[in-house]
Amino acid sequence: MYKVLVSDPISDLGLQQLTEASDVEIVKQAGLSEDELVSIIGQFDALLVRSQTKVTRRIMEAGTNLKVIGRAGVGVDNIDLEAATSLGIVVINAPDGNTITTCEHTFAMMMALARHIPQAYKKTVGGEWDRKSFVGVELRNKTLGVLGLGRIGSEVAKRAIAFGMKVLGYDPFMTEERAEKVGIKLASVDEIIRNADFMTVHTPLTSETHHMIAGPQFEVMKKGMRIVNCARGGIIDEYALVEAIDQGIVHGAAFDVFEHEPPAEDHPFLKHPKIIVTPHLGASTVEAQENVAIDVAEQVIHILRNEPFKNA
Ligand code: NAD
Ligand code: MLT
Numbered sequence: 001m002y003k004v005l006v007s008d009p010i011s012d013l014g015l016q017q018l019t020e021a022s023d024v025e026i027v028k029q030a031g032l033s034e035d036e037l038v039s040i041i042g043q044f045d046a047l048l049v050r051s052q053t054k055v056t057r058r059i060m061e062a063g064t065n066l067k068v069i070g071r072a073g074v075g076v077d078n079i080d081l082e083a084a085t086s087l088g089i090v091v092i093n094a095p096d097g098n099t100i101t102t103c104e105h106t107f108a109m110m111m112a113l114a115r116h117i118p119q120a121y122k123k124t125v126g127g128e129w130d131r132k133s134f135v136g137v138e139l140r141n142k143t144l145g146v147l148g149l150g151r152i153g154s155e156v157a158k159r160a161i162a163f164g165m166k167v168l169g170y171d172p173f174m175t176e177e178r179a180e181k182v183g184i185k186l187a188s189v190d191e192i193i194r195n196a197d198f199m200t201v202h203t204p205l206t207s208e209t210h211h212m213i214a215g216p217q218f219e220v221m222k223k224g225m226r227i228v229n230c231a232r233g234g235i236i237d238e239y240a241l242v243e244a245i246d247q248g249i250v251h252g253a254a255f256d257v258f259e260h261e262p263p264a265e266d267h268p269f270l271k272h273p274k275i276i277v278t279p280h281l282g283a284s285t286v287e288a289q290e291n292v293a294i295d296v297a298e299q300v301i302h303i304l305r306n307e308p309f310k311n312a
Contacts, residue, residue: 001023001024001025002023002024002025002045002046002304003024003025003027003043003044003045003046003065004018004024004025004026004027004044004045004046004047004048004300004304005027005029005040005041005044005046005047005048006026006027006028006029006030006048006049007029007030007032007037007047007048007049007053008030008048008049008050008051008052008053008072009030009050010048010050010072010289010292010293011072011286011289011290011292011293013290013293014072014289014290014291014292014293014294014297015048015293015297016297017294017297017298017301018297018300018301021301023304023305024301024304027044030052031052032053034054034056034058034059037053037059037062038058038059038062039062041059041060041062041063041066042062042063042064042065043065044063044065044066045065045066045067045068045304046066046067046068046069046070046300046303046304047063047066047068047069047070048069048070048072048296048297048300049069049070049071049072049078049079050071050072050073051073051075051078051261051280052078053078054078055069055078055079055080055084056080056083057080057083060080060083060084060087060089061083061087063089066087066089067089067090067303067304068089068090068091068092068299068300068303068304069084069089069090069091069092070092070093070094070296070297070299070300071091071092071093071094071296072094072289072292072293072295072296073093073094073097073098073283073292074093074094074095074098074151074283075093075204075205075232076091076093077204077205077232079091090303092296092299092300092303092309092310093296094291094292094293094295094296095151096151096291096295097288097290097291097292097294097295098282098283098285098288098289098291098292099151099152099155100155100287100288101282101283101284101285101287101288102152102230102282102283102288103152103155103156103159104285105230105256105278105281105282105283105284106152106156106200106202106228106230106256106282107156107159107160109228109230109254109256109276109278110139110144110198110200110226110228110254111139112254112276113198113226113228113252113253113254113276114136114137114138114139114198114226115134115136116133116134116136118276119133119134119273119276120133120134137197139160139163139164139165139198140163140164140165141164141165141166142165142166142197142198143165143166143167143168143195143196143197143198144156144157144160144165144166144167144168144196144197144198144199144200145167145168145169145170145187145192145193145195145196145198145199145200146160146167146168146169146170146184146199146200146202147169147170147171147189147192147199147200147201147202147203147212147213147235148170148171148201148202148203148204148209148231149169149170149171149174149179149184149202150171150202150203152202152230152231153169153171153200153202153203154182154184156200156202157169157182157183157184158182158183161182161183161184165198166185167182167183167184167185168184168185168186168187168191168192168195168196169184169185169186169187169192170186170187170188170189170192171186171203174186189212189217190220193213193217193220193221193222193225194220194221194222195222196222196225197222197224197225197226198225198226198227198228199213199225199226199227199228200227200228200229200230201213201228201229201231201235201236202230202231203231203232203235204231204232205231205232205233205234205235209232209235210234210235211234211235211236211237211240212235212236213227213235213236213237213240213241214236214237214240215237215240215243218240218241218243218244218249218250221244221249221250223248223249224250224251225249225250225251226250226251226252226253226254227241227250227252227253227254228253228254228255229253229254229255229256229257230255230256230257230282231257232257233255233257233258233259233260233261234259238258238259238267238268238269239268241253242268242269242272242275245272245274245275250274251274252274252275252276253269253274253275253276254275254276254277255269255275255276255277255278256277256278256279256280256281256282257280257282258280261279261280262279
């Protein structure tokens with residue numbers, strides 16, 4: 001019998017293949033501390049997580065039977081990959097299942113930002129009928145800068161073009177030919193920050209992308225830019241962004257992700273009138289959660305049974 005621990009909330013429907021397998025026993029226990037995980041992980045052959053569980057070297061070292069860690073989502077930055085490699089534990093993710101959902105959330109955030117929807121909602125339900133404070137802007141004829149033209153970034157670009165926006169994109173791995181096919185004009189980060197009206201980031205968080213938009217970039221940024229981050233906290237320097245908004249360089253921002261999640265109660269984004277936030281909801285739709293759970297469940301079963309599998 002293979003024992004699988006699911007330590008974050010993951011779609012039941014998506015996990016069906018595992019729950020129905022006669023050679024698999026599933027244990028669901030969300031919200032465990034590192035110590036609690038260390039004390040129980042030794043019994044398990046596989047660990048399934050979303051982004052809340054931080055899979056540290058300590059946990060993996062205690063996982064003496066652990067063969068595979070499945071991440072129901074894209075980013076594997078909550079898993080110590082170096083430790084997994086050195087301990088011979090396979091790490092798999094589900095890179096495609098939440099692309100459209102996250103792209104749609106990005107678009108929702110961009111539109112909410114353009115039209116002040118959260119701020120207007122708050123005032124209206126508070127009993128104020130304020131039509132003057134919330135004059136927005138159209139997306140049509142505006143320039144959108146997209147940093148990172150992978151799965152999500154490319155889908156965002158396609159939708160932006162459908163809205164009549166001009167799209168400038170930067171991605172070191174995107175060819176001119178592929179960009180042209182979608183209707184994206186390739187540009188440098190510098191060109192984007194000097195020319196875009198809206199900017200959205202869709203890169204992973206790496207040592208190169210950490211604070212890729214920070215003080216020096218805000219200094220030369222087109223005045224009035226609106227910025228969206230539904231990728232990873234830390235790509236944009238949060239404190240430099242607040243300063244840029246307060247100086248009138250950036251008009252406003254919409255963030256789904258934070259450098260530390262959940263953010264501290266006194267985080268400057270949380271009370272700022274020009275910043276809208278959601279609690280890492282980018283991938284949170286019924287469809288995406290089913291998709292990613294199905295993908296990891298399928299791969300985990302193959303790995304446990306020593307059968308060929310898709311990604312690692
Ligand atoms: P992806 O791997 O398909 O695309 C990432 C792209 O970033 C790649 O094309 C890569 O070439 C590019 N890139 C890497 N370094 C770069 C750099 N220095 N400058 C510019 N581009 C660079 O990934 P994806 O599925 O599109 O996901 C994008 C991001 O969104 C990831 O950080 C992922 O973790 C995050 N994400 C967040 C949510 C959420 O809930 N908010 C959901 C899904 C994905
Ligand atoms: C991801 O990288 O897939 C996202 O962070 C989505 C998530 O699992 O919440």
